[in-house]
Amino acid sequence: MFAYIIRRLLYAIPILIGVNLLTFVLFFVVNSPDDMAVSQLGAKYVTPEAIENWKAKNGYDKPLFYNAGADGLETVTETIFFAKSVRLFAFDFGRSESGRDISTDVRRRMGPSLAVVLPTFLVGIGVNICVALMVVMFHASRLDRAAVIVFVALMSISYLFYIIGGQYLVAKTWRLVPISGFLSGAEVWKFLLLPVLVGVVAGIGAGARWYRTLFLEEANQDYVRTARAKGCSELAVLFRHILPNALIPILTGVVVLVPMLFMGSLLIESFFGIPGLGSYMLDAINAQDFAIVRSMVFIGSILYIVGLILTDISYTWADPRVRLS
């Protein structure tokens, strides 16, 4: 087990190098520092000196991969690739184009992101499982068929509609909660209520439908028939036999998403004005601040790989028949 995790972590290194190279090529080779200077300065103020100044100020005045002018080890270290990309491996994100320290920003914004995403995630799983169980209880009836169509319809509604509709109905028409904003004190629940509600409702269609298929797969197993044959009530079959067994695929399907929760939710955060990582990314995209985007790509890919490893571990944990080697 331990050796397996170590091997998976070692395997992650080439992937991270690949991610790094790819983003580097995207950001520096396709879009050269000169182009970046032009778009940051604005076409009006472009002179060769202004471009050189901008590049010197932001540390882009070095060669891309190989510095022939330097000697010794510095031929490799005194390059943009080393300065901007390799340092990410040490979690040294440097400064954004506007001069702020990225690591501090990320740490500060992680809290608000988690405050929204974590409740949405947990409540969402609970609600979806309850809805799916109710539907499974009436399996193969007219209610079940209608419910599946309702799930598909809920899935087909754009996420933007849930957000805009929720804000209009709950915050503007009924005036129950503020439309958007965030506080750091205890009063924060007022601001979190609506985003969490919207997130949960928007997820019901896809989530409940998925859990329903998982439950039905278990319901067709032999042990369920045995349980019925020995006289278990339908409720006991559902809660004592189907639910615990279906939790295995649910767990392994859900674990992969857990690390990604740290990235926050792009849309919810920007609509509800929550200062989390999602709105951080969005602002960076809009301001074309590639230093932030690069750092977030790196963090995101690390979290994705952690998610994959956690999934493998959760398999062994939930199902003792699985052994990692």
Add this chain to the structure above:
Amino acid sequence: MKPVILWSDALIFLLVAALVLFFWRLRRDPQTRDRWRQVFASRLGMAAFTVILAYVGVALLDSLHFRRALPPPDGVSTGEVFYDNQVSSVLDTLTAGMGERFERTYSAPFALRSFEKQTLKDEAGNTVRDFPPLRHAGAQLADPTEKWADVVRRSAPALGGGLALAVLLILPQWWLLRGSSLPWASSWLVQGILACTAVWLVSISRHYHVLGTDLGGADVLYQSLKGVRTGVLIGALSTLIMLPIAVTLGVCAGYFKGWVDDAVQYLYTTLSSIPGILLIAAAVLLFQVYIDLNPDAFPTGLEKADAKFIALCFILGVTSWSTLCRLIRAETLKISQLGYVQAAHAFGVSHGRILLRHILPNTVHIILITFVLDFSALVLAEAVLSYIGVGVDPSMGSWGNMINGARSELSREPAIWWTLSGAFLFMFLLVLSANLFADLVRDAFDPRTRLGPEAA
């Protein structure tokens, strides 16, 4: 008239031709026929498919672009013909100038007056602040209170025309499909409803703005119709563009194993570990920079928007590429162990031939399922991307751009709900039919494929 062919136009017609050819060749295969019969045996599937076809039809009509010939200027009689700078499509012609009836700014559905007050001069010459009358709504009315009576009076002939169109559509089908056991009636019902609605909308919107107008005064119904092309194309082209890469790499990885497999696996793990939205945003921004630096490559605004659109389709394809590649690799691994592939090896059939004749045809169902499942997800993604500002060009009509432009207008008093409603309604209908149809296709072709909640 001078035809204008954009890259996306060519690609979508190519795609439709490829699909038709594909089904034409499959029609003799009894197993595939049985499965398709299963899909269409359900009334729901039939109805959903009809709606999808209607959307595709609108998208194709909107993809036939041309520039109108202008009448020669007075006093000049050269043989040269001048063309309009504005590129129109067949859809613009069919909707009878719906897109050319601009107002000043917002107006509610069926309104006669503008949404915002303006300084006007009344008959006595005094300056008053009032809601100005619309230019293109209810001009034929003597008395504004007769508006609804007028709408009803105009609806009757319009619905009659719609019914006539429906009969014209359905009669030949009924004649051809007399002996069929499939539930064609539900398709005809949908066709009838669609035909009536279409004729009614076009004829009523000659005199009113059925869904109101937006900030720039453009007709919302027309904008929603223009969004159909963007939605359908983004759903279809993204998959089409990435299909060759995903299939080739997936089949090679599963068949050759060894270092090829390692390399392909490394490639898709790397690509899928980058958060999709950031990869898309980065690529779109970079392409924007490329366009800005090479203005000569794209002489007109339309071509610029079209190039951006295809780049967006491409990058959307790249981000959704890894799922298909992984599925095809797994299926190929399974197939290449089967007896008939082993036998082909024993007979000395070359690798290329085995891949083409024995392995590729058996992965077609996976490609098909991915295509229909991805379609609706991509249509929804377009709206989100346009909201973030990395979607299709603002000059190109799309539901995402409509939502983005109107999202804060619900907070006005009274709320401006019609732009959002138009976009969401058109998008919902397409995505719902695509999802329902995808479900049936998946059940028929591969009941065991299972996707997690994150896939939706």
